[in-house]
Amino acid sequence: MTSQPRPALSGIIGHNLPRWLVLTLVTLALLLLVAHPLGWILWNSFHDDSTKELTLGNYQRMFTRPSLWIPIVNSLLLAFSVALFSTLIGVPLAWLVARTDMPGRGFIRAMTMTAFVTPSFIGALGWILLAAPRAGWLNVGWRNLTGAEGQLLDIYTMTGTIFVCAIYTVPYTFALVASAFDEMAVELEDAATTLGAGKWRTMLSITVPLASPAFLVGFILSFIQGMTLFGVPAFLLTPSGTRVVTTQLAEFYQLFPPEIFLAAAYCMPLLIVTAGLFWIRRRILGRRQFTTIGGKTRRTRRIALGARARWLGFAFAMIVPVTAVILPFAALLLVSLSKAWGMGPVSGNFTLDWYRWALLENGETQRAIVNSLLYAGIAASVCMLLGVVVAYISERRLFSGAAILGALATTPIIIPGIVLSVGFFSAYTRPPFGFYGSAVLVIAAFVATFLPIAYSQGTTTIKGISPDLERAARSVGAGEIRTFLSITAPLMRTGLVSGWLLVFIPIMRELSVAIFLVSPKTNVMTTLIYNYKDGGNYEAVAATSVVLLAGTLVIVLLARLLVGQGSRRTRKTPTTDSAA
C-alpha cells in the first residue's frame, strides 16, 4: 500500500475545489443511502413494538431466549459452510477457467454466469422437484434403478440447504477470483520460473497469493450470502423445524401483531459479525501489495494440464453447471411447459400457454420485467460509480477520515433485505423526501444493499493498479480527478464491468429488500414470482423464472460483448508449458 502525501489543510479548498466537491457529494450520498436508513433501524431497535416506547427489552429478549439465539447459531453454521464450500469450489474453478487449457472453458464460464443469474429460491424450487425424499425425480430414478427402498438424497435438511446455497454462491467467488486471474500479469510468474520454480510451485507461491484479496472478498461475500438468503432456508428448512435468522425475521413480520422493532434489534449482532469479517480482511491484506497492473505490457499464460488432468478438471468444473443450472432448470422447464404439472410429462399435458400468459397476456409480468431490468441497470451503475469512488478515496487515503467512508459503504450488506426494506420505508416516506411508491426509493434501496459489493470489487481492482501510473500522470501536471479519469478508470475497465455484473445480477435476484417498497406500478420480477409461489401457481412460477433467467442472461451477454470477453487489454499467448 502506498499513500499519497497529505496536503496541509490550509488552502486545500482553494487549490482543489473539484476534489472537495467529489468528497462532499460522496459523503452526502453515503449518509443518505446508508447512515439514514440504518439509523432508523438502530432507532427502531430500541423501541417496544406494542407501546412504541424507548426500551432495551428487544436486546434483552434476544439474548435470554434460546428460541431467539438458536437461529443465529444455525445461521452462522450455514453461512460458514456456504462460504467454505463456495471457496473450495469457486477458487479452483476460476483457476481452471482463467489459467489452464481445460476444455470447454467458455461453456463453463457461461454456465457459471447462468447459475449466478438464477435466484437461489428458484433453484431451491427446482431442487425440491429433484430431491424431495419420496417424490424427487432423482430419488425415484435411484429407486427404479437399484430397487432400493430408501432415498438417495433428502433436500429438506441442513446439508441440502448448505448444498443449494453453496452452488448458487460459488459464482460470486468464481467471478471475483476469475477476474483477478484474468487481470494478472505474468512477469512475476516468469521471474519465479527463471529462478527455477516449477509450474505448480509458481502457482502456489505467486499466482494464488496475488489473487488472495479476491479469495477473501469471495469468502466474505459468500458468508454474507449464507447469512442473508431467505428463500432457500424458508423452503428447505421449514419441514425440519430448523430456524435461521432470515426465517426467524420472516416470522417476526408474519405473526400478528408483527414485531418490527424486535426484528431491527435482531440484525444488530449480524452487523458485528460482518464488521469482524471486514476487519480480519483488512488485517490480512492491509499492509501487503497486490499490484498486478503495472505500466508494462502484460500477457497471461495458460498452464497445460496434460490430457488426463484436463478432463478431470472439466469434470470438476461441471459441478456447478450440472447442479445449479442443467438439473434444476430441466425440472422447471418441464413444469413450465405443463398444462397441469401434477400430471407429469405425459402426452397431452404439453403447452406454451404459461409463456404466452407471462409474456403477452399478463400486464403485471410485462411491467415487472421492464422494471427489474431498468432498476437493476440504473442501480448497478450508480452503485459502481459510488463504490469505486469510495474505494479509490479509501485505498489511496485521500483524506484522513477515508476509512469511515469505506466502513459506511460496507455496512448494509449484512442487514437482511426485509429489515432494510423497513429502514428505507421509515427514512424516505415522510417529508421532505416523500419517495414512497416511487421507483427512486426501490432503486436507492438496491444501491445501498449492494454498495458493499461495488466497494469491495472497486477495492480489489484498485489494489491491483500500481500508484506509480497515477504518480506519473500527477508529475506531468494532471490533477487528482483528471488522473483518476484518464489513468485509473480506464485501467479498471474490466474490473468495473465485472463489478457492474456482480451488482446487476444480485439486484435481479434480490427478493426481500423490495418487499415493502414496491408499489403496484414499481413491482419487480422476484417479488412477483414469490407471490405466484405463495399462491401455489407452480407453472406460472416456473415460466416466469425461465423468462427472468433469459432476460438477465441477455443483459449479461451484452455487457460481456461490450468489453470483448473480459480482459481485452491482455494479449493471451498460446498455451505453453515453459515452466515445466
Added chain:
Amino acid sequence: MQSMTRRSLLSVGAAAGVGAALGIRPALAGDSALYEAAKAEGELNLYWGSYEQKTIDELIAAFTARYPGIGVNLLRQASQTVYTRLRLEMDNDAVQCDSLGTTNVLHYNELKSLDALRPYKPAAAEMIPEAFRTLDPDGLFHVGAISLICINRSASVEGPKSWAEMVGGGFAGEISCGSPAHSGDVAHWTVAMLAKFGEDFLRDFAAQKPKIGQSSVDSVTDILAGERTVGASAPYSYTLTQKAAGNPIDVTMPSDDAILNLGITGIPAKAPHPNAGQLFNEFLYSPEASQVLVANNWPSLRSDVPWAGGLSLDQIGWYRNPAEGLTEAMAEAIEKWKDIVA
C-alpha cells in the same frame, strides 16, 4: 393500472352469461352517486392477500368492465405482509391503501381500536349470507372472502373422511400441512382443532409425522409432487382449481366440520380514494363478482348464487372460531404447535 387480459374478458363474459341464465340482474340503482365520486378520484389502490392472483385479476377485470374510468392498482402479497405495509404507512402518515383485504380478523380489530377504518354499509348487504352480514356492528369491516379449510388428497387415494380419522394412525407419513406461524388459515385451523378436540389432537397429529411447510397451499404442492397423499388444513378453492386444471387431486369435506376462515375487507380512514375503495368492496357482492368467484371455485358472497358444484353454506357442516378472545387463542395455538408439532 390493471390491464384486461383476453382470458379475463372471456371469464367476465362467461360470468355475465351465466348470470343472465340464472335470471340474476346487476343491481345498478343506488351506486351511481358512489360511482361518480369514485370516478372523480380516478384510481384505486387495492392491498389484498385474500384470493390468489388469477381470481383477484379477474375480479378487477370485471370491476373495470362494470365501472370504466377508474384505474385499479393491485398490491397482492400475503395477508400479513399487506397489513404490515398498511401499518407502516399509517405510522409514517403516508396511507396509500384504499381497500385492505386480508384473512385475519385481528387486523381489523386492531385498526378499529386505532380508529383507522372508515364505516360504510354495503348497498347489497341483504344479499350477503346472513351469518356474515354484520361482522362489525359499526360497519367498519365486512366479509371479503369465504375461505374453507378442509382435507385434500391425491386422486388415487380415499383419504380420511374426518379430522379425527386423519390423526387415527392410518395416514402416518402421508400428511402434509402448513404452519400456523406462517399462515393465517393454518393458524385458524389450529385454533379450531384445539377448540374441538383439545391438545390431544396436536399430539396425535404430531405422531403421524406430517411434513410441515409454510402456507396452506403447500399441501397441494406436496400432493401434486407425490411427496404426500393427504393434506391437512387444505385450501378448498385452490385445490378444486388445481383439480379443474387436470391435476390428480381432490377435496374431502370433513364430516366433523370444515373450518371456515373469513377474508375481511375494510377501507382505511385515511385512504386517498375512499369512494373508489368502497365501490370496489361493494362490487364484491355483485352478481358479476359472484360469477368470477364461482368460476374460480370460491364460495360466492351472495346467498342467491350457488358455489361451483351447486354447493352452498347450508349444505355443509362448518365451524368458525369465535371472534372473542381470538388474539389470545391464536398466540396460544402457535405456542402449543411449536411445543408439540414442530
